[in-house]
Structures are given as C-alpha cells and as structure tokens.
Amino acid sequence: MTLPVHHQHGRLLERPFPTVGWSEPIAAEFGDLFERMNRFLEAAGAAPAATVFSPPADLRETDDAYFVEAELPGIERDDIDVELGERELCIAGEYREQEREGVLRRSTRRSGRFEYRVLLPADVKEEEVTATLADGVLTVVVPKSQGARSKHIEINQA
Template sequence: MATYWDPFQEMDRLFGSIAANNRTAPAMPMDLFREGDHFVLAVDLPGIDPGSIDVSCEDRTLTIRAERTPRSGEGQWLLRERTTGTVARQVALGRGLALDDISASYADGVLTLTIPVAEEAKPRRIEVTHARTDHTIEA
C-alpha cells in the first residue's frame, strides 16, 4: 500500500496558524441595524473617556473619534494587549437620512447613534381616486 507524504504540509499548517493569529479585530467593532424608521449604529468603545468621544458628519461621511489614555503609575507590565491612543472610524451614509437629527449616547462602553430616515424617503401610500363616468347610450 502506498501513502502520500507532503513534506511542506506541516509548514503550510504552521504558517497558516501564524497568519490567523495575526489578524486583528477592528479598533471599533460596530453593529448597524434598522429599527422602524431609523437606523441604529452601536460602536464598542470600552475604557474610553466619554469626554474624548467626537462624532461629526460632513458631506455624508460620519466620523467617530475617541481617545483611550494609557494607564499611569509605577509598575512593570507583564501583559499589554489593550491599545491606547486615538481610534477613529468613518462610515459613508447613503441618501434618504435625516443627518441633522442624528442623536448619540454612550453607556456601558457602547456608543449608540440613532440615524432617522428622512421624511421624504419614508414610504407612503398614494391614494388612487376613481373617476366615475356616465356611459349613456342615446337611441
């Protein structure tokens, strides 16, 4: 019975696992969903000072910036995985949104933006009237 042996198979597996471990999650993971006549954007910002959060909208681009300050004090780091500094993320917004009415709140490490749909973009029912015509035949 013959068996196939690939000398590079173990190296491929090793390099694949290294590459998989180097993938990093976005600095600001977010969820976006529609709820009735508005969209909700929830952004994870744990450990962020609420006073450092800046949300702006310019030319249909929503920009979120926040600052995570480094821990001060004496001591020797044993493990340091939490990033510090400024994090930012931009989201392109489509047409049909009421950009002047966006509201934001921050609680439990989550920034929640509520983006309403513009009145002119909401679906509406158009009534169809029926014009009655008399079809009389004269004899």
C-alpha cells in the same frame, strides 16, 4: 460551488497557535511582529509613529432610522467626537494609556487614536441625530428623512 464551513468557537486571535506546540495566543506573536515592523518603519522614516484603528461597531437600519453601536470601553464621553456630514458618520477619539505601577509584562489592549467611518445610504435628518454612551457602548441614532423611508408596495394579481 459551495464549500462546507468548519466553525471553531472563539475568535481567531484568541485561539492557540496550531503548530510547534506554542502555548501563547497567536495575537501575542502578531502583536510582537507588528511592533517590530512599526519600529523598523519609523526608523526608516516611512511610517508615522501614531496609528489609527477602528473600534468594533454595528450598523442597523429600521424603517425610521440608522443605529450605529460602537464598542468604546473605558472611554470618557468628552474624549469621543461624533460628526455627520454629506451622509458620512465619523466617530473618533483616543484611548489613553493608563498610569500603572510596576512593570507591564504584556498588553493586548489597544491605545491611541481610533476612528470609525460609515457612509449612510440615504438622506437623513442631521438636526435630529442623537448619541448616548452607556456601559462602554456608544449608540448613535440617525433618523431618516421622510423621502428616505421605504414604502411597501402591494403586488396586484394580473
């Protein structure tokens, strides 16, 4: 059974909370809740102080290569680590807190360690992998090995 899709523009966390006439975005409420839960768990000794999150990224495939594009605005090239082993690509690093004057009243920007991992579906040429950082987007190109490239097979009439 297929259900109709109702689409509202904008991301869920950017839309106002729908009940009780709240005017702040729902992200602020969830952020506050997660912060309080983290403090509670840290006090109980059940959770580590640092959390790791995954940046937004796309994985594309062409006939010759895989392309991973990860959004890393404000990150310096030296603060990013790209590794490839056993068909797994790992992009890791850290968003550092900026030095600011005055009192920070509200922040929705993440900071801390990030990590993006993806398992590539075919053998690749590890020695030919390239990575470039431009305009806050890290692009990693992972060429396919000759045996991993797809071959079109013509279907004959019986």
